[in-house]
Amino acid sequence: MQINRRTWLLGSSSLAMAGFLPACTTTPTSLKPVAQTISAGYVQHKLGNARITAVSDGVTKRALDAGFVRNAPLPEVQAALAAAGLPTTHIDVPYTCFVVELDGKRYLLDTGFADNASPQTGLLHTHMRAAGIDPASIDAVILTHMHGDHINGLRRKDGSLVYPRADVFVAQPEFTFWMDDARMNAAPEAARGGFQAVRRVFANYPQDKIKQFVPGRQIAAGISTIAAFGHTPGHTAIAVQSEQKRFTFIGDTAHYPALFVKHPDWQVQFDMNAEQARATRHTLLSRLADEGGLVGGYHFPLPSLGHIHKAGSGFDWQPLT
Amino acid sequence: MQINRRTWLLGSSSLAMAGFLPACTTTPTSLKPVAQTISAGYVQHKLGNARITAVSDGVTKRALDAGFVRNAPLPEVQAALAAAGLPTTHIDVPYTCFVVELDGKRYLLDTGFADNASPQTGLLHTHMRAAGIDPASIDAVILTHMHGDHINGLRRKDGSLVYPRADVFVAQPEFTFWMDDARMNAAPEAARGGFQAVRRVFANYPQDKIKQFVPGRQIAAGISTIAAFGHTPGHTAIAVQSEQKRFTFIGDTAHYPALFVKHPDWQVQFDMNAEQARATRHTLLSRLADEGGLVGGYHFPLPSLGHIHKAGSGFDWQPLT
Numbered sequence: 001m002q003i004n005r006r007t008w009l010l011g012s013s014s015l016a017m018a019g020f021l022p023a024c025t026t027t028p029t030s031l032k033p034v035a036q037t038i039s040a041g042y043v044q045h046k047l048g049n050a051r052i053t054a055v056s057d058g059v060t061k062r063a064l065d066a067g068f069v070r071n072a073p074l075p076e077v078q079a080a081l082a083a084a085g086l087p088t089t090h091i092d093v094p095y096t097c098f099v100v101e102l103d104g105k106r107y108l109l110d111t112g113f114a115d116n117a118s119p120q121t122g123l124l125h126t127h128m129r130a131a132g133i134d135p136a137s138i139d140a141v142i143l144t145h146m147h148g149d150h151i152n153g154l155r156r157k158d159g160s161l162v163y164p165r166a167d168v169f170v171a172q173p174e175f176t177f178w179m180d181d182a183r184m185n186a187a188p189e190a191a192r193g194g195f196q197a198v199r200r201v202f203a204n205y206p207q208d209k210i211k212q213f214v215p216g217r218q219i220a221a222g223i224s225t226i227a228a229f230g231h232t233p234g235h236t237a238i239a240v241q242s243e244q245k246r247f248t249f250i251g252d253t254a255h256y257p258a259l260f261v262k263h264p265d266w267q268v269q270f271d272m273n274a275e276q277a278r279a280t281r282h283t284l285l286s287r288l289a290d291e292g293g294l295v296g297g298y299h300f301p302l303p304s305l306g307h308i309h310k311a312g313s314g315f316d317w318q319p320l321t
Numbered sequence: 322m323q324i325n326r327r328t329w330l331l332g333s334s335s336l337a338m339a340g341f342l343p344a345c346t347t348t349p350t351s352l353k354p355v356a357q358t359i360s361a362g363y364v365q366h367k368l369g370n371a372r373i374t375a376v377s378d379g380v381t382k383r384a385l386d387a388g389f390v391r392n393a394p395l396p397e398v399q400a401a402l403a404a405a406g407l408p409t410t411h412i413d414v415p416y417t418c419f420v421v422e423l424d425g426k427r428y429l430l431d432t433g434f435a436d437n438a439s440p441q442t443g444l445l446h447t448h449m450r451a452a453g454i455d456p457a458s459i460d461a462v463i464l465t466h467m468h469g470d471h472i473n474g475l476r477r478k479d480g481s482l483v484y485p486r487a488d489v490f491v492a493q494p495e496f497t498f499w500m501d502d503a504r505m506n507a508a509p510e511a512a513r514g515g516f517q518a519v520r521r522v523f524a525n526y527p528q529d530k531i532k533q534f535v536p537g538r539q540i541a542a543g544i545s546t547i548a549a550f551g552h553t554p555g556h557t558a559i560a561v562q563s564e565q566k567r568f569t570f571i572g573d574t575a576h577y578p579a580l581f582v583k584h585p586d587w588q589v590q591f592d593m594n595a596e597q598a599r600a601t602r603h604t605l606l607s608r609l610a611d612e613g614g615l616v617g618g619y620h621f622p623l624p625s626l627g628h629i630h631k632a633g634s635g636f637d638w639q640p641l642t
């Protein structure tokens with residue numbers, strides 16, 4: 001697919017919204033079946049005049065220990081995994097970014113690891129190309145939060161920028177929290193890694209490319225943000241709306257779906273304010289179940305796109321088929 | 322209107338949802354025009370099988386000073402009031418509760434002052450009776466937060482309970498915050514009044530009537546809660562859904578509409594975490610504009626029910642007519 005340069009140069013989002021431009025700038029002529037593209041590391045879905053592509057950066061294996069879910073005994077966690085037909089000794093943790101094409105622009109939501117971690121990760125660009133998306137064509141990156149696995153893909157190990165021409169949108173309270181040196185210095189040694197990962201990426205990042213926003217504000221017509229604090233101090237979900245169709249990327253609001261969608265009261269060890277994260281999880285999942293729109297999650301296995309349904313005291317995750 | 326006792330005793334919310342019970346238990350045969358009932362202190366609206374009644378507890382006059390909006394110069398605030406056709410020297414602050422009738426139960430959202438404040442307030446029951454609602458028929462009270470003007474109506478000046486048979490639903494983080502004696506004792510003198518108001522109402526409140534909930538969780542079928550922290554630590558909005566129709570009571574997410582709906586970046590002096598409140602305001606108002614449902618606000622003048630629309634960098638409040 002080609003970005004239509006004329007559309008782009010005209011800054012035409014309002015024209016496109018008003019129907020003056022052909023929808024073909026961001027609408028593919030056909031989509032391959034979900035099952036066929038998962039092995040190539042991506043899944044695509046049409047959403048009104050937008051196209052959403054879930055793109056895997058890879059999967060790592062994590063041994064399951066008693067600390068992974070803060071507030072549930074290990075046997076209960078293992079039972080939940082078994083009930084979902086999953087291994088009970090470890091979790092295969094996926095890292096899934098999303099490319100949103102809307103009104104002639106390409107947005108990347110979260111970034112994976114680039115070449116900063118194990119060879120099981122850093123596969124984002126390979127999978128984007130398989131989906132026909134040139135990584136160099138990304139116009140903007142939008143971050144849900146600044147944990148390392150969501151931001152490392154902005155800068156390679158050699159220090160070079162991965163998306164030098166893209167604006168990087170990040171929630172103002174998130175950026176402020178992590179870039180606060182006094183807070184970093186006051187943090188216990190074990191908690192400093194997160195601050196250092198942020199500095200590796202953002203120290204000396206071109207200032208004119210960093211666009212801080214108030215959570216809840218629109219980033220562009222059709223692209224809004226949702227304050228979803230708790231996992232981190234400024235964690236923010238991202239919603240795309242086109243022709244009455246809605247897609248919401250929840251980031252890490254619910255970490256692994258078989259555990260935290262099913263059991264929204266469970267708190268993953270990475271939830272920095274666990275009680276706030278729990279309230280946010282209930283609130284956002286309940287909303288998504290009510291509205292019935294398309295949902296994406298970062299640590300959700302491909303297709304990583306699907307729907308949320310209410311089920312008992314929790315929710316069910318229904319992946320696209 | 323009579324509560325259907327049989328419906329009530331059967332605990333029939335799921336039956337009603339499934340269509341096994343006649344909708345007439347909570348559906349009025351007719352509603353009076355909005356303009357006609359405002360002078361009687363209430364406004365009613367049918368919402369699927371539910372009925373929503375905005376009921377005024379009264380209005381007080383507040384001199385406008387430079388501190389009312391934390392982060393905008395007084396002349397800008399006065400200009401916003403003038404643009405809305407309002408006086409610029411003071412604000413007539415309304416206190417509006419809502420009665421939700423659904424599946425044979427009556428829920429009161431926030432409580433006003435009862436007889437604890439000036440004679441311009443405490444009018445809730447007079448206005449409820451004008452609307453044909455017996456205050457003694459309230460089955461449950463749901464609180465958005467525990468500031469005095471929202472909770473004082475639970476207990477009269479003489480110590481007696483106003484709704485002795487009703488359950489009182491309150492967000493767990495809100496209750497925990499205000500009932501924490503160590504926190505009260507550590508608060509500066511000027512901030513202690515809020516803690517004391519909470520103790521006047523809740524110290525010795527029958528424990529079996531207090532139902533703490535995780536924000537985001539449902540209270541009953543069709544009645545959900547939305548974490549909307551910032552104005553207070555556990556501030557929570559309340560949503561009612563019936564037959565695909567939705568009503569959301571935002572509490573104090575946006576205080577006076579001509580100021581804080583129009584200018585969601587403005588922070589009222591009562592916002593306890595002003596930046597979090599700003600993010601929550603953008604997020605919730607944006608969502609309500611997107612979904613187009615009915616909205617109610619506590620400090621919104623009658624009819625106090627209406628719709629939110631996006632307008633420039635903020636929102637417009639469109640009251641019911």
